[in-house]
Amino acid sequence: MSEQTKPATGLETVRLTKSFGGVRAVDEATIAFRDGQINALIGPNGSGKTTFFNCVTGMIKPESGSVLFRGKEITGHPPHRIARGGIGRSFQLCRIFPRMTLLENLLVAVRPTGLRQLLAPSREAGAIERARGLLVRVGLDHLENAEAGAISYGQQKLLELAGVLMSDPDTIMLDEPAGGVNPSLIGRIGSLVRELNAEGKTFLIVEHNMEMVMSLSDHVVVFDRGRPIAEGAPSVVQEDPRVLEAYLGV
Numbered sequence: 001m002s003e004q005t006k007p008a009t010g011l012e013t014v015r016l017t018k019s020f021g022g023v024r025a026v027d028e029a030t031i032a033f034r035d036g037q038i039n040a041l042i043g044p045n046g047s048g049k050t051t052f053f054n055c056v057t058g059m060i061k062p063e064s065g066s067v068l069f070r071g072k073e074i075t076g077h078p079p080h081r082i083a084r085g086g087i088g089r090s091f092q093l094c095r096i097f098p099r100m101t102l103l104e105n106l107l108v109a110v111r112p113t114g115l116r117q118l119l120a121p122s123r124e125a126g127a128i129e130r131a132r133g134l135l136v137r138v139g140l141d142h143l144e145n146a147e148a149g150a151i152s153y154g155q156q157k158l159l160e161l162a163g164v165l166m167s168d169p170d171t172i173m174l175d176e177p178a179g180g181v182n183p184s185l186i187g188r189i190g191s192l193v194r195e196l197n198a199e200g201k202t203f204l205i206v207e208h209n210m211e212m213v214m215s216l217s218d219h220v221v222v223f224d225r226g227r228p229i230a231e232g233a234p235s236v237v238q239e240d241p242r243v244l245e246a247y248l249g250v
């Protein structure tokens with residue numbers, strides 16, 4: 001597809017809905033995220049952000065509505081297919097293998113899905129070279145042979161981000177990258193996001209750290225009770241009375 005015809009909208013949902021019992025965690029959410037931007041999804045606790053992520057990445061099936069990526073329907077596709085299509089994600093509670101080394105964690109990240117493959121890290125030279133390059137990039141190369149369970153939580157978040165980058169996704173969804181991370185590592189995660197965005201990666205970030213959100217994002221979507229209630233540039237969203245109401249209940 002030529003640059004001229006490339007759609008500006010990357011990831012998009014139309015009336016996406018998912019309930020748990022009587023709770024509508026995501027409630028007819030219609031949102032469009034533009035390619036090439038750093039997008040943030042914010043909102044009070046329990047407003048449905050993680051459920052939205054899970055529906056988009058195939059971890060849970062929405063009960064109705066659609067998810068589109070660059071105009072193509074991907075609703076209900078299994079997670080590995082969505083990942084292969086170019087959408088990578090991290091998790092709120094970091095997902096790493098604590099008994100494996102950092103390098104092994106990255107080699108596992110590129111294995112095809114399935115338990116047998118999962119347990120056998122890739123030994124392919126190209127993958128090893130790529131993993132080493134990414135460890136340098138996130139500043140963890142000196143810990144290549146350390147067990148992942150022995151490094152700090154912030155370093156584990158960086159390791160998880162490197163794992164997401166192993167498959168070279170062009171859209172990266174991060175669920176609370178700054179949660180539980182010390183300020184200097186938050187700074188490093190923010191710089192990496194900026195660098196990767198400058199290289200063409202699109203980001204969709206769920207985050208409670210407002211300083212990070214407001215300094216990093218091009219576009220902020222505010223979620224409340226399972227649907228967007230406001231969106232725009234950080235400075236616009238910050239002033240929106242609906243946002244203050246959602247957060248403070250005023």
Ligand SMILES: Nc1ncnc2c1ncn2[C@@H]1O[C@H](COP(=O)(O)OP(=O)(O)OP(=O)(O)O)[C@@H](O)[C@H]1O
Pocket residue numbers: 020023024025043044045046047048049050051052
């Ligand atoms: N697996 C589940 N089973 C039952 N209820 C769930 C489940 N997952 C989420 N919920 C409920 O759905 C609603 C939205 O939760 P979700 O975790 O998506 O919100 P969130 O905005 O990501 O919250 P936080 O900012 O605290 O991480 C909440 O009421 C939550 O209790």
